Amino acid sequence: MDLNTWLDQFKFLEGEWGWISQVFLVVLLAMVANFFLKRLLKRMRARLEKTRNLWDDALIRALERPLPWLVWVVGLATAAQIVYLKTHSALFAFVEPVRDVAVIALLAWFLIRFVNEAEQNIITQREREGRPVDHTTVDAVGKLLRVTVIITTTLVILQTLGYSISGVLAFGGIGGIAVGFAAKDLLANFFGGLMIYLDRPFAVGDWIYSPDREIEGTVEKIGWRLTTIRTFDKRPLYVPNATFTSIAVVNPSRMTHRRIYETIGIRYDDLDKMAAICADVEAMLRAHPDIDATQTLMVHFNAFNASSVDFFVYTFTKTTVWTEYHRIKQDVLLKIHAIIAEHGAQEAFPTRTVHLPEGVQVVPPELAGHPQVEGGEPPARG
Numbered sequence: 226m227d228l229n230t231w232l233d234q235f236k237f238l239e240g241e242w243g244w245i246s247q248v249f250l251v252v253l254l255a256m257v258a259n260f261f262l263k264r265l266l267k268r269m270r271a272r273l274e275k276t277r278n279l280w281d282d283a284l285i286r287a288l289e290r291p292l293p294w295l296v297w298v299v300g301l302a303t304a305a306q307i308v309y310l311k312t313h314s315a316l317f318a319f320v321e322p323v324r325d326v327a328v329i330a331l332l333a334w335f336l337i338r339f340v341n342e343a344e345q346n347i348i349t350q351r352e353r354e355g356r357p358v359d360h361t362t363v364d365a366v367g368k369l370l371r372v373t374v375i376i377t378t379t380l381v382i383l384q385t386l387g388y389s390i391s392g393v394l395a396f397g398g399i400g401g402i403a404v405g406f407a408a409k410d411l412l413a414n415f416f417g418g419l420m421i422y423l424d425r426p427f428a429v430g431d432w433i434y435s436p437d438r439e440i441e442g443t444v445e446k447i448g449w450r451l452t453t454i455r456t457f458d459k460r461p462l463y464v465p466n467a468t469f470t471s472i473a474v475v476n477p478s479r480m481t482h483r484r485i486y487e488t489i490g491i492r493y494d495d496l497d498k499m500a501a502i503c504a505d506v507e508a509m510l511r512a513h514p515d516i517d518a519t520q521t522l523m524v525h526f527n528a529f530n531a532s533s534v535d536f537f538v539y540t541f542t543k544t545t546v547w548t549e550y551h552r553i554k555q556d557v558l559l560k561i562h563a564i565i566a567e568h569g570a571q572e573a574f575p576t577r578t579v580h581l582p583e584g585v586q587v588v589p590p591e592l593a594g595h596p597q598v599e600g601g602e603p604p605a606r607g
Contacts, residue, residue, distance in 0.1 A: 248304045255300025259293050266292065279350050283342035291335040298327045325385050333378035340370045360429040364447065365422040410467070414450045417466030421447055426469070431478040438472055440464060482517055482541035483550040485557060490533025495570035499526050503536050505564045510540050513560075515553045517543045533573030 266289050273281045302324035309320060344367040348360065427433045427444055433454070434441035442456040452469070454462040491499065507524040510516050520541040528535045538561065542553050565572060 247307050251300055251304045251307065255296055255304075258300070259296045262293055262296060279346040280343065283339055283346050286342045287335050287339035291331045291338065295328065295331050298324060298331065302327075322386060326382050329378060329382055329385065333374050336374045337371055340367055340374070362422075362425075364429070368449065410465075411450065413467035413470075414465045417468070417470050418447065418449045418452075421452070421466060421469060426474050427476050427478075431476055433474055433476050433478070435472045435474050438468070440468075440472075440474075478545075480545050482520060482543065483545055483547075485538060485540050485542065485554050487558070488527065488535050488537045489561060489565075490530060490535045490573040491565060491570050492573045493534055495568070496534050498568045498570045499534060499536065502565055502568055502570065505568075506536075506538065506561055509560055509564065510538070510557070513553075513557065515543055516557070517541050530573075532575045532577075 266285065270282075270285045270289070273285050276282075302320055305320040344363055347363060421427070429444050429447060431444050432442070433444060440454065440462065442454040442462055444452065445455050445461070446453040448466075450466060451463045452466055454464060456462050491502070503524045503526060507522065510522055510524065511518045516522070517540075521539060522541075523537070523539040525536060526534070527537045538557075540557075542550050544550055544553065562572070
C-alpha cells in the first residue's frame with residue numbers, strides 16, 4: 226500500500242463536516258493518551274518507591290495529577306481551535322490564551338506538589354534513619370518556595386495575557402504603601418514570624434513559656450501570622466507572631482539538665498548527727514546513676530529554723546524528660562529519708578512548747594469536774 230492509498234483512508238476528515246470527525250478524533254486521542262499515561266505513572270511510582278532516592282518519589286507523585294490534566298487541556302484546546310477555525314464563533318476566540326494560562330497554572334501546581342512531597346519525604350527519611358529533624362527550617366523553606374512559585378506564576382500569567390509587568394510592579398509599589406499603613410499589624414506579624422524562623426528561639430515541638438504573659442505550652446505550628454501553642458490542659462493557644470518580638474520567652478526544651486533543689490529539716494535533738502547525714506547524702510548522690518556528678522552538687526547544713534535544723538540538696542539529673550525527672554527525684558528523696566533513719570534521726574515537723582506558771586495544772590477532759598481534782602474530798606466508795 227503506497228502513501229496516497231493510505232492517506233485516502235482519512236478523507237472522511239475533509240469536506241463540509243470533516244471538522245466534526247477531527248474534533249472527535251482529537252478528543253478520543255486525548256482520552257486514550259490519558260488512560261495509558263495514568264497506568265504508566267502508576268507503574269513508575271511503584272518502581273521508584275523501591276529506590277532510596279527521595280527525589281524521584283517526590284517527582285512522580287507530583288506529576289500524577291497535573292500531567293493527566295495537561296493532556297486534557299492540550300487535547301480540548303486543540304479541538305476548540307478546530308471548531309473556531311470552522312465556525313469563527315466568538316465563544317472559542319479565547320481558546321489560545323486560556324490554554325496558555327491553564328498550562329502555566331498546571332506547571333505551578335506541579336511545582337507546589339513537588340515541594341510538598343519533597344518536604345514530607347525529607348522529614349520521613351530522617352525520622353526513619355533516626356537523625357534529628359528541624360521541622361521549623363523545613364517548613365520555612367517549603368513556605369518560601371511555595372510563595373515564590375505563586376508570585377512567579379502570577380507575573381507570568383499577567384505577561385501572557387498582555388499586561389506590562391513593569392506597570393504591575395509599579396502599581397504594586399504604590400499600592401504596597403497604602404496596604405502597609407492599612408495592614409501594619411498583619412505586616413508586624415509577618416516579620417515577627419520571619420524573625421522566629423531566622424533567630425529560632427523555639428521550634429515545633431518545644432515547650433516554651435513567657436514570664437511576661439500567660440503563655441505556656443508545646444509549640445504545634447509556626448505560621449506566617451500566628452503561632453499555635455498547645456497548653457498543658459490541651460487547649461490551643463493562638464499567639465500573633467508580633468507578640469514574640471516584645472516579650473521574653475523561656476525554652477525549657479533546650480535545657481541540658483534538670484535541677485533538684487530541696488530543703489530538708491531534722492529535729493534539734495538530732496543536730497549532732499547533721500554532719501554525718503550530709504556526708505552520706507552527698508555520697509549517695511555522687512554514686513547515683515541518674516545524677517550528673519560533673520555538675521554542681523552540694524549538700525550542706527543551711528539554717529536554724531523555728532522547729533527544725535535544715536540542710537539543702539542541690540544537684541542535677543542527667544535526663545531532661547519531665548516524667549523521668551520526677552521518678553529520679555522520688556528515688557533521691559526516699560533514699561535521703563532512709564539515710565536519716567539509719568542515723569537514728571527524724572525529719573522535723575512544726576512543734577510548739579508551752580511553759581505553764583507554777584501551780585497551774587493541765588486536766589484531761591475526762592477528769593474535768595472531778596471533786597478530787599477540784600480540791601474537795603475524794604468520792605465515797607460504796
